[in-house]
Amino acid sequence: MRDLSNLHQFLGITAESHPNGLLLQQSQYAEDILRRAGMQNSKEVATPISIKTPQSSASPDFSNPTLYRQLVGALQYLTLTRPDITYAVNKACQHMHSPTDQHFDALKRILRYLRGTVHYGLPITGSSMNLRSYVDSDWAGDQQDRKSTTGYCNFLGNTLISWSVKKQTTIARSSTEAEYRAIAAVTTEIIWLRRLLEEFGFAQTSPTILYCDNTSAIVLANNPVYHARTKHIEVDCHFIRECIKNQSIQVHHISSKDQLADFFTKSLSISRFKLLVSKMLTSGASACRRVLNDKDIDYSKNNKTHI
Structure with a gap:
């Protein structure tokens, strides 16, 4: 083993050092995914998955299933630092064997969300x-x-x-x-x-x-x-x-409104989704400042929960 100095890059993950700790992000990898899909200049959306997803069984098969699988596989690796897309990517993975045009439209929504949040990362703070x-x-x-x-x-x-x-x-x-x-x-x-x-x-x-x-x-x-x-x-x-x-x-x-695992199980409204994302992720421009500004859970005698 040898000392390679401070961590900067590891398996495609960038580690930015900040006064409060580290910010782990895969912005370059996310840009590569968008480039592969031809969506570098796509219109941004606020959430990676729609609240009302159409369940049409008549949607034709997608013409390029290999591309679909490649993009979904790449997004799976991106979830190492992007928990906000984990639920949407999980949904996309369930159709890798036989994707339809409807499934590819859902995948493009994830990419459009990614376009606007490409610099988001996972903060590692000393607490x-x-x-x-x-x-x-x-x-x-x-x-x-x-x-x-x-x-x-x-x-x-x-x-x-x-x-x-x-x-x-x-x-x-x-x-x-x-x-x-x-x-x-x-x-x-x-x-x-x-x-x-x-x-x-x-x-x-x-x-x-x-x-x-x-x-x-x-x-x-x-x-x-x-x-x-x-x-x-x-x-x-x-x-x-x-x-x-x-x-x-x-x-x-x-209470359900304080449940941080909420966006791992269902599609949410824009306001609810942004609130939960702000408690887990941050942008490279404001590294480690906004995440979990709330104090640790207070276990009082009457079992009230304070976030």
């Missing part, structure tokens, strides 16, 4: 080393097979360190079941992160707070009594309750 998580689920959100989508994000202090959007493998028969499966998914990630931080010398001495906006799922997680209607998710029940019992996690309620 507390406390791990906290947010999890959400969109029950039966897929119009084709009615499967739910799991979305979660994990913060170390004020820094976003991991996130995920994934369609659930089975159909949930209630919103509680969908949320509970999402909790099980993020709990697995939390356990891995806690062990990794311990190896780095930052052991988490207190349970990781996991924020969920579904009260029924929270009650189910803390209730040791099984009911017949929950037997089909009994494995997840055992896993989550064991993690609560050994104080690896604590599941807390958070």
Whole structure:
């Protein structure tokens, strides 16, 4: 090994040094994607996915499916520093085997959004080393097979360190079941992160707070009594309750308007989307200034949540 001085470029990711930390961005890579698609001068849009997506089954097959797959694959790599497009890219990935003109139109919307936000990046700031998580689920959100989508994000202090959007493998028969499966998914990630931080010398001495906006799922997680209607998710029940019992996690309620994982599971209005993006990303022109200006979560005795 040898010292290559301060980090500037790594696998296409640019690391800009600022007084408050680092800004990780892939602006050059994003420009390359737009150039490959011929959309360098495209009209910008405010969100990467429309709230009302048409579900027409009569749309003809896209004439160049190879281009579609290449662009979607490139956007997948871009999500390493752009969580704001993760949900839209996940939707695009679901049609890689047989894209239609309608799917390509949705892909072009992502690129048009990217055109206006090409300098956005992920700030890495020095703050507390406390791990906290947010999890959400969109029950039966897929119009084709009615499967739910799991979305979660994990913060170390004020820094976003991991996130995920994934369609659930089975159909949930209630919103509680969908949320509970999402909790099980993020709990697995939390356990891995806690062990990794311990190896780095930052052991988490207190349970990781996991924020969920579904009260029924929270009650189910803390209730040791099984009911017949929950037997089909009994494995997840055992896993989550064991993690609560050994104080690896604590599941807390958070209002839907404060749920940061909201834009990992559904398309949102422009104002809502911009609000959540401002809490996770920043532009290179104002590096690390705007992100998570709110203080750490305040756990008061009456369990009120302050963002």
